[in-house]
Amino acid sequence: MSKLKLGLFGFGCVGSGLYEVLSQSKFTGAELIKIVVKNKDKQRKPILVPFSYNPNEILEDDEINVVIELINDSSEAYRIIKAALIRKKHVVTANKKVLSEHLDELIQLAQQNGVSLLYEAAVAGSIPIIRNLEEYYNNDSLTSIDGILNGTTNYILSQVNDGKDYQTALKLAQDEGFAESNPTLDIHGFDAAYKLTLLIKHAFGLTIQINQVLTVGIQKINKEDLNYSNEKKYKVKLVARAFKDNGKLFAFVAPHFTSSNQNLFNVENEFNAISVQASFADKQLFYGKGAGSLPTASAVLSDVSSLLYDYKYEYKKTNDSNLVFSDDRFVKIYLGSEDVNNLSKIRFYNSDEFYVSKNYSFRIGIVRLTDLIKIDWNKQNDVSLILFSDLFDENLDSKQLTNFEFLNRNSNYSIH
Numbered sequence: 431m432s433k434l435k436l437g438l439f440g441f442g443c444v445g446s447g448l449y450e451v452l453s454q455s456k457f458t459g460a461e462l463i464k465i466v467v468k469n470k471d472k473q474r475k476p477i478l479v480p481f482s483y484n485p486n487e488i489l490e491d492d493e494i495n496v497v498i499e500l501i502n503d504s505s506e507a508y509r510i511i512k513a514a515l516i517r518k519k520h521v522v523t524a525n526k527k528v529l530s531e532h533l534d535e536l537i538q539l540a541q542q543n544g545v546s547l548l549y550e551a552a553v554a555g556s557i558p559i560i561r562n563l564e565e566y567y568n569n570d571s572l573t574s575i576d577g578i579l580n581g582t583t584n585y586i587l588s589q590v591n592d593g594k595d596y597q598t599a600l601k602l603a604q605d606e607g608f609a610e611s612n613p614t615l616d617i618h619g620f621d622a623a624y625k626l627t628l629l630i631k632h633a634f635g636l637t638i639q640i641n642q643v644l645t646v647g648i649q650k651i652n653k654e655d656l657n658y659s660n661e662k663k664y665k666v667k668l669v670a671r672a673f674k675d676n677g678k679l680f681a682f683v684a685p686h687f688t689s690s691n692q693n694l695f696n697v698e699n700e701f702n703a704i705s706v707q708a709s710f711a712d713k714q715l716f717y718g719k720g721a722g723s724l725p726t727a728s729a730v731l732s733d734v735s736s737l738l739y740d741y742k743y744e745y746k747k748t749n750d751s752n753l754v755f756s757d758d759r760f761v762k763i764y765l766g767s768e769d770v771n772n773l774s775k776i777r778f779y780n781s782d783e784f785y786v787s788k789n790y791s792f793r794i795g796i797v798r799l800t801d802l803i804k805i806d807w808n809k810q811n812d813v814s815l816i817l818f819s820d821l822f823d824e825n826l827d828s829k830q831l832t833n834f835e836f837l838n839r840n841s842n843y844s845i846h
């Protein structure tokens with residue numbers, strides 16, 4: 431392809447980062463022609479590229495062959511991405527929400543119009559995970575992905591662990607430009623869930639909507655929960671998981687207890703990490719900055735430069751197997767609350783530990799994922815839910831569960 435002519439939507443954290451990255455890098459294959467922004471009144475330092483306030487100045491400019499979409503408003507982003515693809519412009523975007531909600535439609539539009547739709551920056555910032563899932567594991571079968579995919583929540587959990595209070599930590603994450611304009615998307619786990627659905631598409635070939643994925647945020651985790659975690663030498667992390675078992679794919683996003691023998695244990699602040707398990711390659715860890723201006727812009731730059739050799743995702747794992755999405759299995763959870771009665775919101779099949787005191791109670795045991803997903807945990811103000819990382823390799827059958835209950839009934843039950 432001859433020189434790329436770029437039209438950029440958005441000049442916030444990532445957009446301005448891209449300008450800086452383009453200015454500083456040795457890459458000469460692209461020229462930034464125009465930047466469209468929404469707010470006319472915002473003070474911006476003068477740059478060498480003209481600003482415009484009318485999206486059509488990019489969309490209808492025939493010279494521009496690449497649209498880079500980095501805006502906050504997801505409805506407008508969806509409209510821009512579609513309009514650009516229809517006009518046969520390549521699109522590079524970091525918008526995980528729009529991609530997750532409209533993935534198959536946008537892929538189809540790109541294919542019909544013979545252009546590329548690239549989004550490395552949409553998942554885990556600077557980590558080149560999409561490109562690796564697309565290219566490296568072509569002939570290997572992936573069995574699981576475990577990731578810290580949200581920089582904001584990981585930053586907050588690290589800072590809280592270091593003694594900061596939750597609100598101060600959130601404010602710091604916002605000041606650094608890590609958080610979404612609506613930080614609820616980060617805190618309640620939706621941002622990580624959007625990213626997980628994109629990983630699932632490339633790793634396992636399935637299109638999943640986030641309402642199919644158990645999504646639990648970090649907002650309810652309190653001092654008592656963290657005390658338990660510290661006592662057991664765990665760290666609480668918001669982990670996004672997808673794994674295959676017996677022809678089924680399972681996925682969820684929730685706070686997890688991680689222990690020091692796990693790769694994700696030492697991932698702190700705005701860093702993200704993705705642990706990939708493949709049949710032949712075995713376990714690999716991808717690690718890097720998952721949020722922030724220049725790290726995220728570096729992924730955009732990488733997508734842009736790949737357009738010079740006409741790079742397109744091929745979604746090679748689609749229709750690879752008869753894999754079906756499922757929530758039919760058991761998981762082990764910690765449920766904490768000030769009121770012990772709240773701990774019966776869900777049916778436990780056993781009790782590994784049941785702690786009751788006047789001020790705080792918690793119960794640890796096995797529950798069905800099918801039951802968990804029926805409850806919107808982000809709306810349960812009176813309980814905190816944390817999952818254990820050590821998943822059972824296979825579904826527990828009822829006989830094993832009975833044994834579990836029997837073995838544990840008396841061992842760890844304590845009333846204080």
Ligand code: HSE
Nearest residue numbers: 580581582608609610
């Ligand atoms: N809000 C996102 C995060 C930005 O904190 O990870 C990067 O996608």
